[in-house]
Amino acid sequence: MISLSVDLARQPVVVVGGGKVASKRVRVLQEEKARVTVVSPTVTNELKQRAEAGEIRWLNRSFEASDVRDVFLLVIATDDGDTNDSIARLANGVPLVNRADGGTGGNLQIPAQLSRGKLNLSVTTQGASPKLASRLREEWEKQFPPAYEAYVDFLYECRHMLKASPLSGTEKDHYLERMLDPSYLEQEKQWVMKDEIHNKGGGTICQD
Incomplete structure (x- = not known):
């Protein structure tokens, strides 16, 4: 099984079921800006x-x-297996089907995920242990604090500045490696780095 990222923004999504599992699924779908019908x-x-x-x-x-x-x-999320089977049989024309109970007829796993701006981490146990997936997500929350959102934006901006610079490929790689140091989570160090790249012909520094 291969993991893929799917843009659900403004896409029509139907969730069948209204319990705790459905609520959890809707929460994720809302974050992805899908058009949800329960x-x-x-x-x-x-x-x-x-x-x-x-x-x-x-x-x-x-x-x-x-x-x-x-x-x-x-998303098929009722608490009755037979009902879920019946719904799955009617879903042949639906591109993506998630069976929350792990039954047959689904082709999509909705992972536990953590988003920090452009950084998106996801994990699934393919139904073996949703609790393990949730625990790993909780560990990621500690490992990747909210500051990572601005940090990844910083990496994105610097990468484009370096592309526009006359520096050699080796020099560009050196900068990209330097910026992976955790100390660059600090905004002050980010500005110093962007100023350094700018002074070497790396294009315009974006203002916050």
């Missing part, structure tokens, strides 16, 4: 509040075959 006669308070706030669409009823029409991603 189909379930009952939902958690979290999902109800999201629907009332207009963040998601809630169809207060049981699943119908027409719900998978023109859907990019289908």
